[in-house]
Amino acid sequence: MELTALLIVAYFVVLGLAMRQRKRVVHGPWLFMFRAFFPNWQFYHGLGYAPRLFVRGQTTAGNWTDWHTVYPRVTRQWHHLVHNTTVNLALTQQNWVDHLSSDIQDLPDGADIQQRVTYQLVTRLAHQAIRGGHWGPEGTNVRMIDAELPPVVAFQFEVRLHHLGTDHVEPLLLSPLVPTWN
């Protein structure tokens, strides 16, 4: 039993020391897909740059709307404790923005970000937002953009890095003009 206790203490000492070490990031598509097997358990661990999605639309007359932020905000309800599809789906979609940001920063020379799945997912997200989409089922939840939007025929999105806790913002990616679709 004493040996078990010693091994447990040793495990947490190693774990503690490992936290102070500089991490070597290992990349790979299968490792990414199965990263749940190697959780780092670091949630909200520090203030840094957080990617945020912005979108604007162009009307048939060629006028641009303002830039609007697309960040999930939902009304809290008690039943969400056991059934929370709207929030969980919205958080997954916000994760696409985070993953796109990582993809941009890790993009090899000569590669095209528009070919990445994350780019295409975020394009769809921006399109849904600028077309007056909602977080969750249509018509029952909060609109993705909290403003009256005119009908648009094209849109553009931007990923900006917000430094949490400060007003500092850095643009990361500006998409080309994308025609809307049905």
Next chain:
Amino acid sequence: MELSLAIRAFEILLGWSLVLQSLEYLRIQRQDRLSDWCLQRLDIPPHPHWVRALLDRVFLPRAYNTLIGMRLALAIGLMSGGLGLAGAVMLFVIALLLLLRWRGAFNGGSDFMTLAGLTGLLIAHVLGTLTDPVTGWRGGLWYICLQTLSSYFVSGWIKLLRPEWRSGRAMTVFLDTGIYGPLAPTSIYRSPRLAQACSWAFTLWEGFFPLALMDVRLAMAFCAVAICFHFLVFWFFGLNRFVWAWLASYPAVLYCAAG
């Protein structure tokens, strides 16, 4: 906590967590208009060919719903105590498929902890088949316990290494990013002293969670605080799956602390 009680509590809580997740997955199929498999399949490496071809079949809408329905039925079987090795293997395989469907994770940490629970369940049944059920379940519960303690330990100490957490500033900033909206202008959590006190209290509690192994009463106290903590995380960030995924691991913590 006795082994038999720990096993039943774990099976019921993990099963409950899986039932809730499965019902959400079924409903999300109808809500989600963006992330169809036709696009996400491109994230799967093209070699070996058969993997993508197999997943294309598994993730057809009807087949996917059947898969989730199977998961739901297996989860109910787990809660009833009637799930054997085959069921544990199937739950594990479905978990792997869901990771592939949702680009590695649908809901981040809750997926990781759910996988830890399912891996523990698999270890219990495989090891139990190779040796005896008691050894199998001991191995499975210890695996889950170590994953749970690691999750709190790392999460706590990594924050204490950061000045913005030690000052309490990070807590207010993160609460403002919560999905249910920013803190009210008059919220008590905007008080720097209270934010600092809260930050130190919960990061130290997380960091010292491994001490739960010293005594079962201490473990019960740590787990009781953990329930309140995860409820607050749900309250501010909407992370309901985290509540149930971590709750399912506490029988393992209590069993190991009692041993």
